[in-house]
Amino acid sequence: MSQPAFTFPRPLGQLIEHLPAWPPSFAFTRILNLALRQVIRRRDLQALYGKRISIHVTDAGLHLHFTVLPTGFSAAAGNVEADLAISASAYDFYLLAMRREDPDTLFFNRRLVVEGDTELGLVAKNTLDAIEHPMLELERIFPRHLLARMKARLWV
Amino acid sequence: MSLELVCPAGNLPALKAAVDNGADCVYFGFRNSTNARAFAGLNFDSETAKQGIRYARERGCKVLLALNTFPQTAQWHIWRQAVDDAVELGVDALILADLGLMRYASRTYPNLRLHLSVQGSATNYEAINFYHEHFGIQRAVLPRVLSLAQVENVVKHTPVEIELFGFGGLCVMVEGRCILSSYATGESPNTAGVCSPAKAVRWQQTPKGLESRLNGVLLDRYGADENAGYPTLCKGRFEVEDETYYALEEPTSLNTLALIPDMLRMGISAIKIEGRQRSPIYVEQVTRVWRAAIDAAKRDAAYYAVTPDWMAQLGKLSEGQQHTLGAYYRPWK
Numbered sequence: 001m002s003q004p005a006f007t008f009p010r011p012l013g014q015l016i017e018h019l020p021a022w023p024p025s026f027a028f029t030r031i032l033n034l035a036l037r038q039v040i041r042r043r044d045l046q047a048l049y050g051k052r053i054s055i056h057v058t059d060a061g062l063h064l065h066f067t068v069l070p071t072g073f074s075a076a077a078g079n080v081e082a083d084l085a086i087s088a089s090a091y092d093f094y095l096l097a098m099r100r101e102d103p104d105t106l107f108f109n110r111r112l113v114v115e116g117d118t119e120l121g122l123v124a125k126n127t128l129d130a131i132e133h134p135m136l137e138l139e140r141i142f143p144r145h146l147l148a149r150m151k152a153r154l155w156v
Numbered sequence: 157m158s159l160e161l162v163c164p165a166g167n168l169p170a171l172k173a174a175v176d177n178g179a180d181c182v183y184f185g186f187r188n189s190t191n192a193r194a195f196a197g198l199n200f201d202s203e204t205a206k207q208g209i210r211y212a213r214e215r216g217c218k219v220l221l222a223l224n225t226f227p228q229t230a231q232w233h234i235w236r237q238a239v240d241d242a243v244e245l246g247v248d249a250l251i252l253a254d255l256g257l258m259r260y261a262s263r264t265y266p267n268l269r270l271h272l273s274v275q276g277s278a279t280n281y282e283a284i285n286f287y288h289e290h291f292g293i294q295r296a297v298l299p300r301v302l303s304l305a306q307v308e309n310v311v312k313h314t315p316v317e318i319e320l321f322g323f324g325g326l327c328v329m330v331e332g333r334c335i336l337s338s339y340a341t342g343e344s345p346n347t348a349g350v351c352s353p354a355k356a357v358r359w360q361q362t363p364k365g366l367e368s369r370l371n372g373v374l375l376d377r378y379g380a381d382e383n384a385g386y387p388t389l390c391k392g393r394f395e396v397e398d399e400t401y402y403a404l405e406e407p408t409s410l411n412t413l414a415l416i417p418d419m420l421r422m423g424i425s426a427i428k429i430e431g432r433q434r435s436p437i438y439v440e441q442v443t444r445v446w447r448a449a450i451d452a453a454k455r456d457a458a459y460y461a462v463t464p465d466w467m468a469q470l471g472k473l474s475e476g477q478q479h480t481l482g483a484y485y486r487p488w489k
Contacts, residue, residue, distance in 0.1 A: 102438040119354035126197025130167040
């Protein structure tokens with residue numbers, strides 16, 4: 001079984017594990033809405049509407065909980081069992097988001113764990129795969145890029 | 157006709173990845189049960205199909221449509237409509253398995269190029285020639301059950317082009333006839349277009365390991381260091397006479413890079429890569445390796461050698477991370 005090239009520092013992960021999950025869930029859903037709203041056709045996600053999804057970044061101790069609504073992604077409390085739970089390391093989530101690694105490959109290697117409603121997982125995977133560009137174009141949400149966009153607006 | 161590379165496309169980015177990395181043909185399916193990868197969110201609607209066909213054409217790549225499931229009487233019109241839609245879209249060929257559909261396609265569109273799907277399960281040249289005489293099929297995809305010597309014998313006795321599977325997940329090899337999935341779920345690839353429908357699959361971490369279940373039936377339990385496989389009955393571990401093991405088939409992938417020079421010599425027309433259910437990055441990586449390998453073999457078959465780098469790249473992508481030459485390598489045959 002191959003190991004990821006980067007692992008989140010353990011003490012930091014343990015610390016984050018004890019922090020409240022709602023603020024990062026909220027921030028995460030804002031990023032998802034920014035990154036995906038333009039590129040996903042609403043009807044493709046219909047099967048996920050109202051479902052509770054949890055993402056566990058194992059090495060970072062980070063738990064993200066959200067639901068998918070017709071209006072977009074919305075943060076949720078983590079005290080109810082998720083319909084779909086996805087776990088992987090920070091590095092492997094990065095590889096998936098950047099389309100550097102195939103989810104099935106990571107799944108065979110036991111680096112990606114999907115529990116709960118498998119069909120929801122498949123809908124999510126296939127919908128993300130069908131997007132023409134990687135899910136997170138990091139440059140678009142880098143502060144430098146955001147500042148450049150703001151500056152450009154000021155100059156006009 | 158020289159060894160074409162035929163690559164899978166479950167969506168538009170995968171199709172583009174195949175084209176950009178050197179596929180000679182791509183194959184895809186519609187978003188319904190007319191093809192054997194009818195998974196939620198996968199496959200093409202008419203708009204993405206149009207875009208994909210245009211993208212491939214502009215870059216000299218052919219586009220094949222898989223209509224490789226068997227219509228039920230009540231839904232015959234869905235399959236017939238799919239044939240009509242494919243003609244309207246202008247695909248280069250249809251990959252068909254069902255006799256009735258083949259008759260409809262060949263009578264309605266005499267100029268339409270037809271390929272016999274692996275699901276048609278034709279393993280001898282008499283069967284293939286029958287399809288050729290009656291429906292004018294121009295290519296047959298051989299089931300993964302024949303040794304290379306048997307394949308060569310087929311090639312020698314038919315005017316039909318022969319396509320072989322080169323890489324990807326193996327199935328239990330009763331192609332076109334397997335209903336194991338129906339046994340547990342009521343749906344199987346040949347009728348509903350899906351093996352182990354996702355709605356019936358559950359993965360669960362337990363103290364004993366990661367368990368996969370199909371409609372409640374325990375398929376496998378993986379220890380922490382074991383690679384997982386697809387949750388299909390044929391690849392489950394079962395208790396048989398007090399022993400728990402892969403009673404039907406081990407989760408493993410076909411990898412025939414080593415056989416490319418033989419395929420060239422025998423006059424095989426095309427190599428098929430399995431995996432429409434996989435992501436664009438899989439298609440990109442596999443297509444790149446196979447393009448390099450086929451080109452190397454065509455340049456100089458005598459000095460062709462599989463590189464460790466190719467094997468490492470393909471090995472990483474394999475189910476169970478094991479690969480095999482499958483039935484092709486049976487020296488005793």
